[in-house]
Amino acid sequence: MSTVLVVGDGPLAAEVADLAAAAGHDVVSFFNYAQDIRVEPEIELRLFLSGLNTVPEVAVEAVLADRGDKWSTVHELDTCLPPGALLLTATLNASATEVAGWVDRSDRVVGWAGLPPLEEATVIELVPAIQSDPESVEQARTWWQSAGKEPVPIADTVGGVWPRIVVNVINEAAFALGDRIASAEDIDLAMRLGTNYPRGPLAWGDLIGLDQVMGILEALGEAYGPDVYRPAPLLRQLVHAGLVGQLAGRGFYTYGEEETDHGTP
Amino acid sequence: MSADCLQRIGVVGAGTMGSGIAQVAAQSGFDVVLYDIDDHILRRATDRITHFVRRAAEKGRVTADEAEAAINRLQTTTALEAFAGCDFLIEAAPEQLELKQSLFNRLDCIVPVHAVLATNTSTLSVTQIASATQHPERVVGMHFFNPPPLMPLVEVAAGAMTSEETVHLTVEVAKCMGKTPVRTQDVPGFIVNRVARPFYLEGLRLLAQGVTDHATVDRLVREGGRFRMGPFELMDLIGLDINFAASRSVYEACFHEPRYRPSLLQQRMVESGRLGRKVGRGWYEYGGEEKP
Numbered sequence: 001m002s003t004v005l006v007v008g009d010g011p012l013a014a015e016v017a018d019l020a021a022a023a024g025h026d027v028v029s030f031f032n033y034a035q036d037i038r039v040e041p042e043i044e045l046r047l048f049l050s051g052l053n054t055v056p057e058v059a060v061e062a063v064l065a066d067r068g069d070k071w072s073t074v075h076e077l078d079t080c081l082p083p084g085a086l087l088l089t090a091t092l093n094a095s096a097t098e099v100a101g102w103v104d105r106s107d108r109v110v111g112w113a114g115l116p117p118l119e120e121a122t123v124i125e126l127v128p129a130i131q132s133d134p135e136s137v138e139q140a141r142t143w144w145q146s147a148g149k150e151p152v153p154i155a156d157t158v159g160g161v162w163p164r165i166v167v168n169v170i171n172e173a174a175f176a177l178g179d180r181i182a183s184a185e186d187i188d189l190a191m192r193l194g195t196n197y198p199r200g201p202l203a204w205g206d207l208i209g210l211d212q213v214m215g216i217l218e219a220l221g222e223a224y225g226p227d228v229y230r231p232a233p234l235l236r237q238l239v240h241a242g243l244v245g246q247l248a249g250r251g252f253y254t255y256g257e258e259e260t261d262h263g264t265p
Numbered sequence: 266m267s268a269d270c271l272q273r274i275g276v277v278g279a280g281t282m283g284s285g286i287a288q289v290a291a292q293s294g295f296d297v298v299l300y301d302i303d304d305h306i307l308r309r310a311t312d313r314i315t316h317f318v319r320r321a322a323e324k325g326r327v328t329a330d331e332a333e334a335a336i337n338r339l340q341t342t343t344a345l346e347a348f349a350g351c352d353f354l355i356e357a358a359p360e361q362l363e364l365k366q367s368l369f370n371r372l373d374c375i376v377p378v379h380a381v382l383a384t385n386t387s388t389l390s391v392t393q394i395a396s397a398t399q400h401p402e403r404v405v406g407m408h409f410f411n412p413p414p415l416m417p418l419v420e421v422a423a424g425a426m427t428s429e430e431t432v433h434l435t436v437e438v439a440k441c442m443g444k445t446p447v448r449t450q451d452v453p454g455f456i457v458n459r460v461a462r463p464f465y466l467e468g469l470r471l472l473a474q475g476v477t478d479h480a481t482v483d484r485l486v487r488e489g490g491r492f493r494m495g496p497f498e499l500m501d502l503i504g505l506d507i508n509f510a511a512s513r514s515v516y517e518a519c520f521h522e523p524r525y526r527p528s529l530l531q532q533r534m535v536e537s538g539r540l541g542r543k544v545g546r547g548w549y550e551y552g553g554e555e556k557p
Contacts, residue, residue: 114489123488152485154477161471161482162489165496168463172524182456186447193418193445194410194457198491201460224470227523 002026002143003054005081007045007073008062009033010209011247012090015118016060016147023147028052032069033247045073049080056081058143060112062090065211067219070094071102078103086139088112092163092212093219095156096129106131110140113160114149115167116208125160126151158223159216166204167216171232173201177252178234184252202252205235206245210252214239267437272296274438275351275376277368279303279341282385283357284310285413288317290355291335292327292414293442298351299341307341314339317414348375353438355407357385365389366397373398381431381438383407387458388514391424391451401426405435408455409444419444424451453518458511462525465508468496469528479548497548500531501541505548509535 006017006029017029030048059077063070070093077087087109089099096111103109111127118124124144128137144151154161173187182190188200205213214231221229238244238251245251272295276287279301287299287310301307315336322332340347345368348354354376358364365384372382382404384394395404406422419439423432432448439446449455454462468482477485483495500508509531516525534540534547541547 120491121489123485125485125489150488152481154481154485155475157471157474157476161477162485164471165464165467165482165486166490168467168524169460172460172463176456176460179452180450181452181459182447182449186449187456187460189445190418190420190447190449190456191460194416194420195461195464196493198493224474225523228526230524 002057003028005030005049005052005056005059005077006062007031007059007077008090009065009069010062010212011116011207012064012114012118012209012212013060013062015116016062019118019147019149020060025146026054028054028056032063045076046080049076056085058086058088058139060088060090062092064090064093065209065215067093067215070099074099074102078105084108086110086136086143088140088143091125091127091156092159092216095158095223096127097131097156100129100131107133108136110136111156112140112144112151113154113163115163118149122150123152124149125162126153127156127160128153129156158219163216164220166201167208167213167220168229169197170201170205170208170213171217171229171235174205174232174235174252177202178232206251206253206255209244209247210235211239211244267434269441271352271434271438271441273298273351273353275300275348275354276357277301277345277348277354277372278357278359279306279310280357280359282409282411282413283355284313285411286355286357286385286409287339288314288335289409289413289442289444291338292318292321295338295441297339298347299339300343300345300347301341302343304343307343311339311341345371345375348372349377351376351380353381353383353434355383355385357409360386360388362389362393365394369394369404370397373400381405381434383435385409387455388453388511388518390453390518391422392426395424395426402428403431405431406449406451406455407435407439410457417443417445418457419446420449420455420457421446422449422451422455427451454511454515459515462512462515465496465500465531466512466525466528469530472497473528473530501547501549501551503541504543505531505540506535 003026004020009032017027021027063073089111091111091113100106100109109129110132113125141151184202188202191197217229217231243250249255274290274295275298276283277300287297291297318332318335321327322329391406395401405427408420410416421435436446479497483497486492486495512527539546545552
């Protein structure tokens with residue numbers, strides 16, 4: 001099995017690292033969570049990469065909260081990784097084609113899309129860029145298979161397919177909560193019982209990370225029109241306050257001793 | 266008054282929703298008066314309820330005595346005056362504002378002064394229906410899901426004038442009927458039909474943008490997101506016309522909020538008569554050829 005570098009800023013990246021490790025890959029990961037105090041993350045990433053004693057053949061990137069951070073991360077990976085290394089970019093907040101356009105190794109970039117909980121998914125969305133070399137796409141497919149996910153090819157788009165649907169349902173639930181239509185608990189309960197959703201959208205947002213959800217919505221807005229994908233004001237406020245969900249101990253709900261505390265203002 | 270001392274529930278309309286609600290109420294121990302203008306529809310509803318309740322007994326979910334008792338608690342009528350002795354009324358007439366307003370206006374004069382008037386509307390404004398009565402404080406939304414005997418959720422929607430006492434009693438009645446109530450404000454689509462809009466609309470946008478085909482969207486939503494059904498198979502089950510009407514009604518009631526904008530692609534499907542399972546053809550083909 002190969003050495004895999006996983007770089008990201010939320011639970012999705014952490015899940016990919018776990019997945020790859022469980023599949024027997026050597027995994028090195030560099031996580032940069034929103035609530036950490038960050039000092040020039042791209043310099044930290046460069047130091048981190050120069051300190052590695054193995055050379056990754058595959059890099060998986062999932063920096064979702066901020067497109068500027070995604071750009072510098074991808075740029076740094078392009079500079080520091082060996083020329084042949086494959087770059088698998090999460091197309092949730094930039095199309096694979098856009099990311100490929102940022103780097104010299106455009107032909108080695110292949111996109112993918114999924115969301116937590118990735119461990120419950122049997123499939124992963126495989127997103128070739130216009131610039132992707134067919135051999136790179138084939139290697140990406142093989143890599144995801146080795147990680148236990150069946151790759152399903154889709155056309156290159158921001159947000160993927162099922163992640164795009166899910167973040168918009170979460171946003172709509174955040175509007176409903178912010179507009180005081182119902183409590184967080186009742187919104188989640190209604191969606192589970194009334195239409196059989198596998199989990200309540202607000203709890204799901206907390207699991208994915210609200211900074212991640214907002215990053216995806218903003219990128220969708222940029223790609224397809226901000227009027228449809230405008231993040232709910234409450235979602236924005238929670239992200240501004242650093243209350244990005246389970247990882248921060250509080251998002252729509254409060255976590256810790258009392259798991260089901262009444263959420264939000 | 267509390268839900269415990271409440272004896273008799275009236276149900277207006279004996280269609281799928283009305284007869285389902287009447288069945289749940291009768292099986293929960295309430296005396297039920299089921300009304301419809303059409304005697305034929307009432308007979309069909311009674312047959313259906315009797316069939317389902319006896320089948321529950323055959324499957325051992327209730328005893329035969331309990332089943333017969335539930336059936337005996339149900340009476341039908343074509344006269345609204347039969348509601349004079351009802352403490353709690355649930356209206357499940359067709360989704361037409363003027364029809365509901367005229368019903369509520371008449372019912373307001375027939376039922377006792379303490380009685381609650383609940384509407385099972387899913388798309389109309391509870392406040393607007395309540396405005397047709399002299400007592401808007403006792404009018405409330407009580408939205409069951411289809412089919413009522415199987416779906417556990419009830420949305421209890423407070424209109425602008427609904428009293429807290431009315432909401433509270435409706436929540437209690439829903440619990441007595443074995444349901445899980447959630448409280449919501451009187452907004453278009455309440456919780457479920459509003460928060461679920463992007464599930465369909467985003468699927469339709471992905472299709473319109475050529476990201477992938479409808480069967481792949483459904484598969485990814487099921488196998489990636491672990492939903493029980495994808496948006497297109499769910500539209501086929503609900504009926505594309507019904508689903509399209511729901512999107513349109515939320516869009517229009519929210520003053521053309523862009524994120525609720527209905528899909529042209531879906532409109533063309535409805536216009537072409539591909540309405541889903543009920544006609545054998547929607548996004549998928551049914552009948553001889555099962556969907557993949």
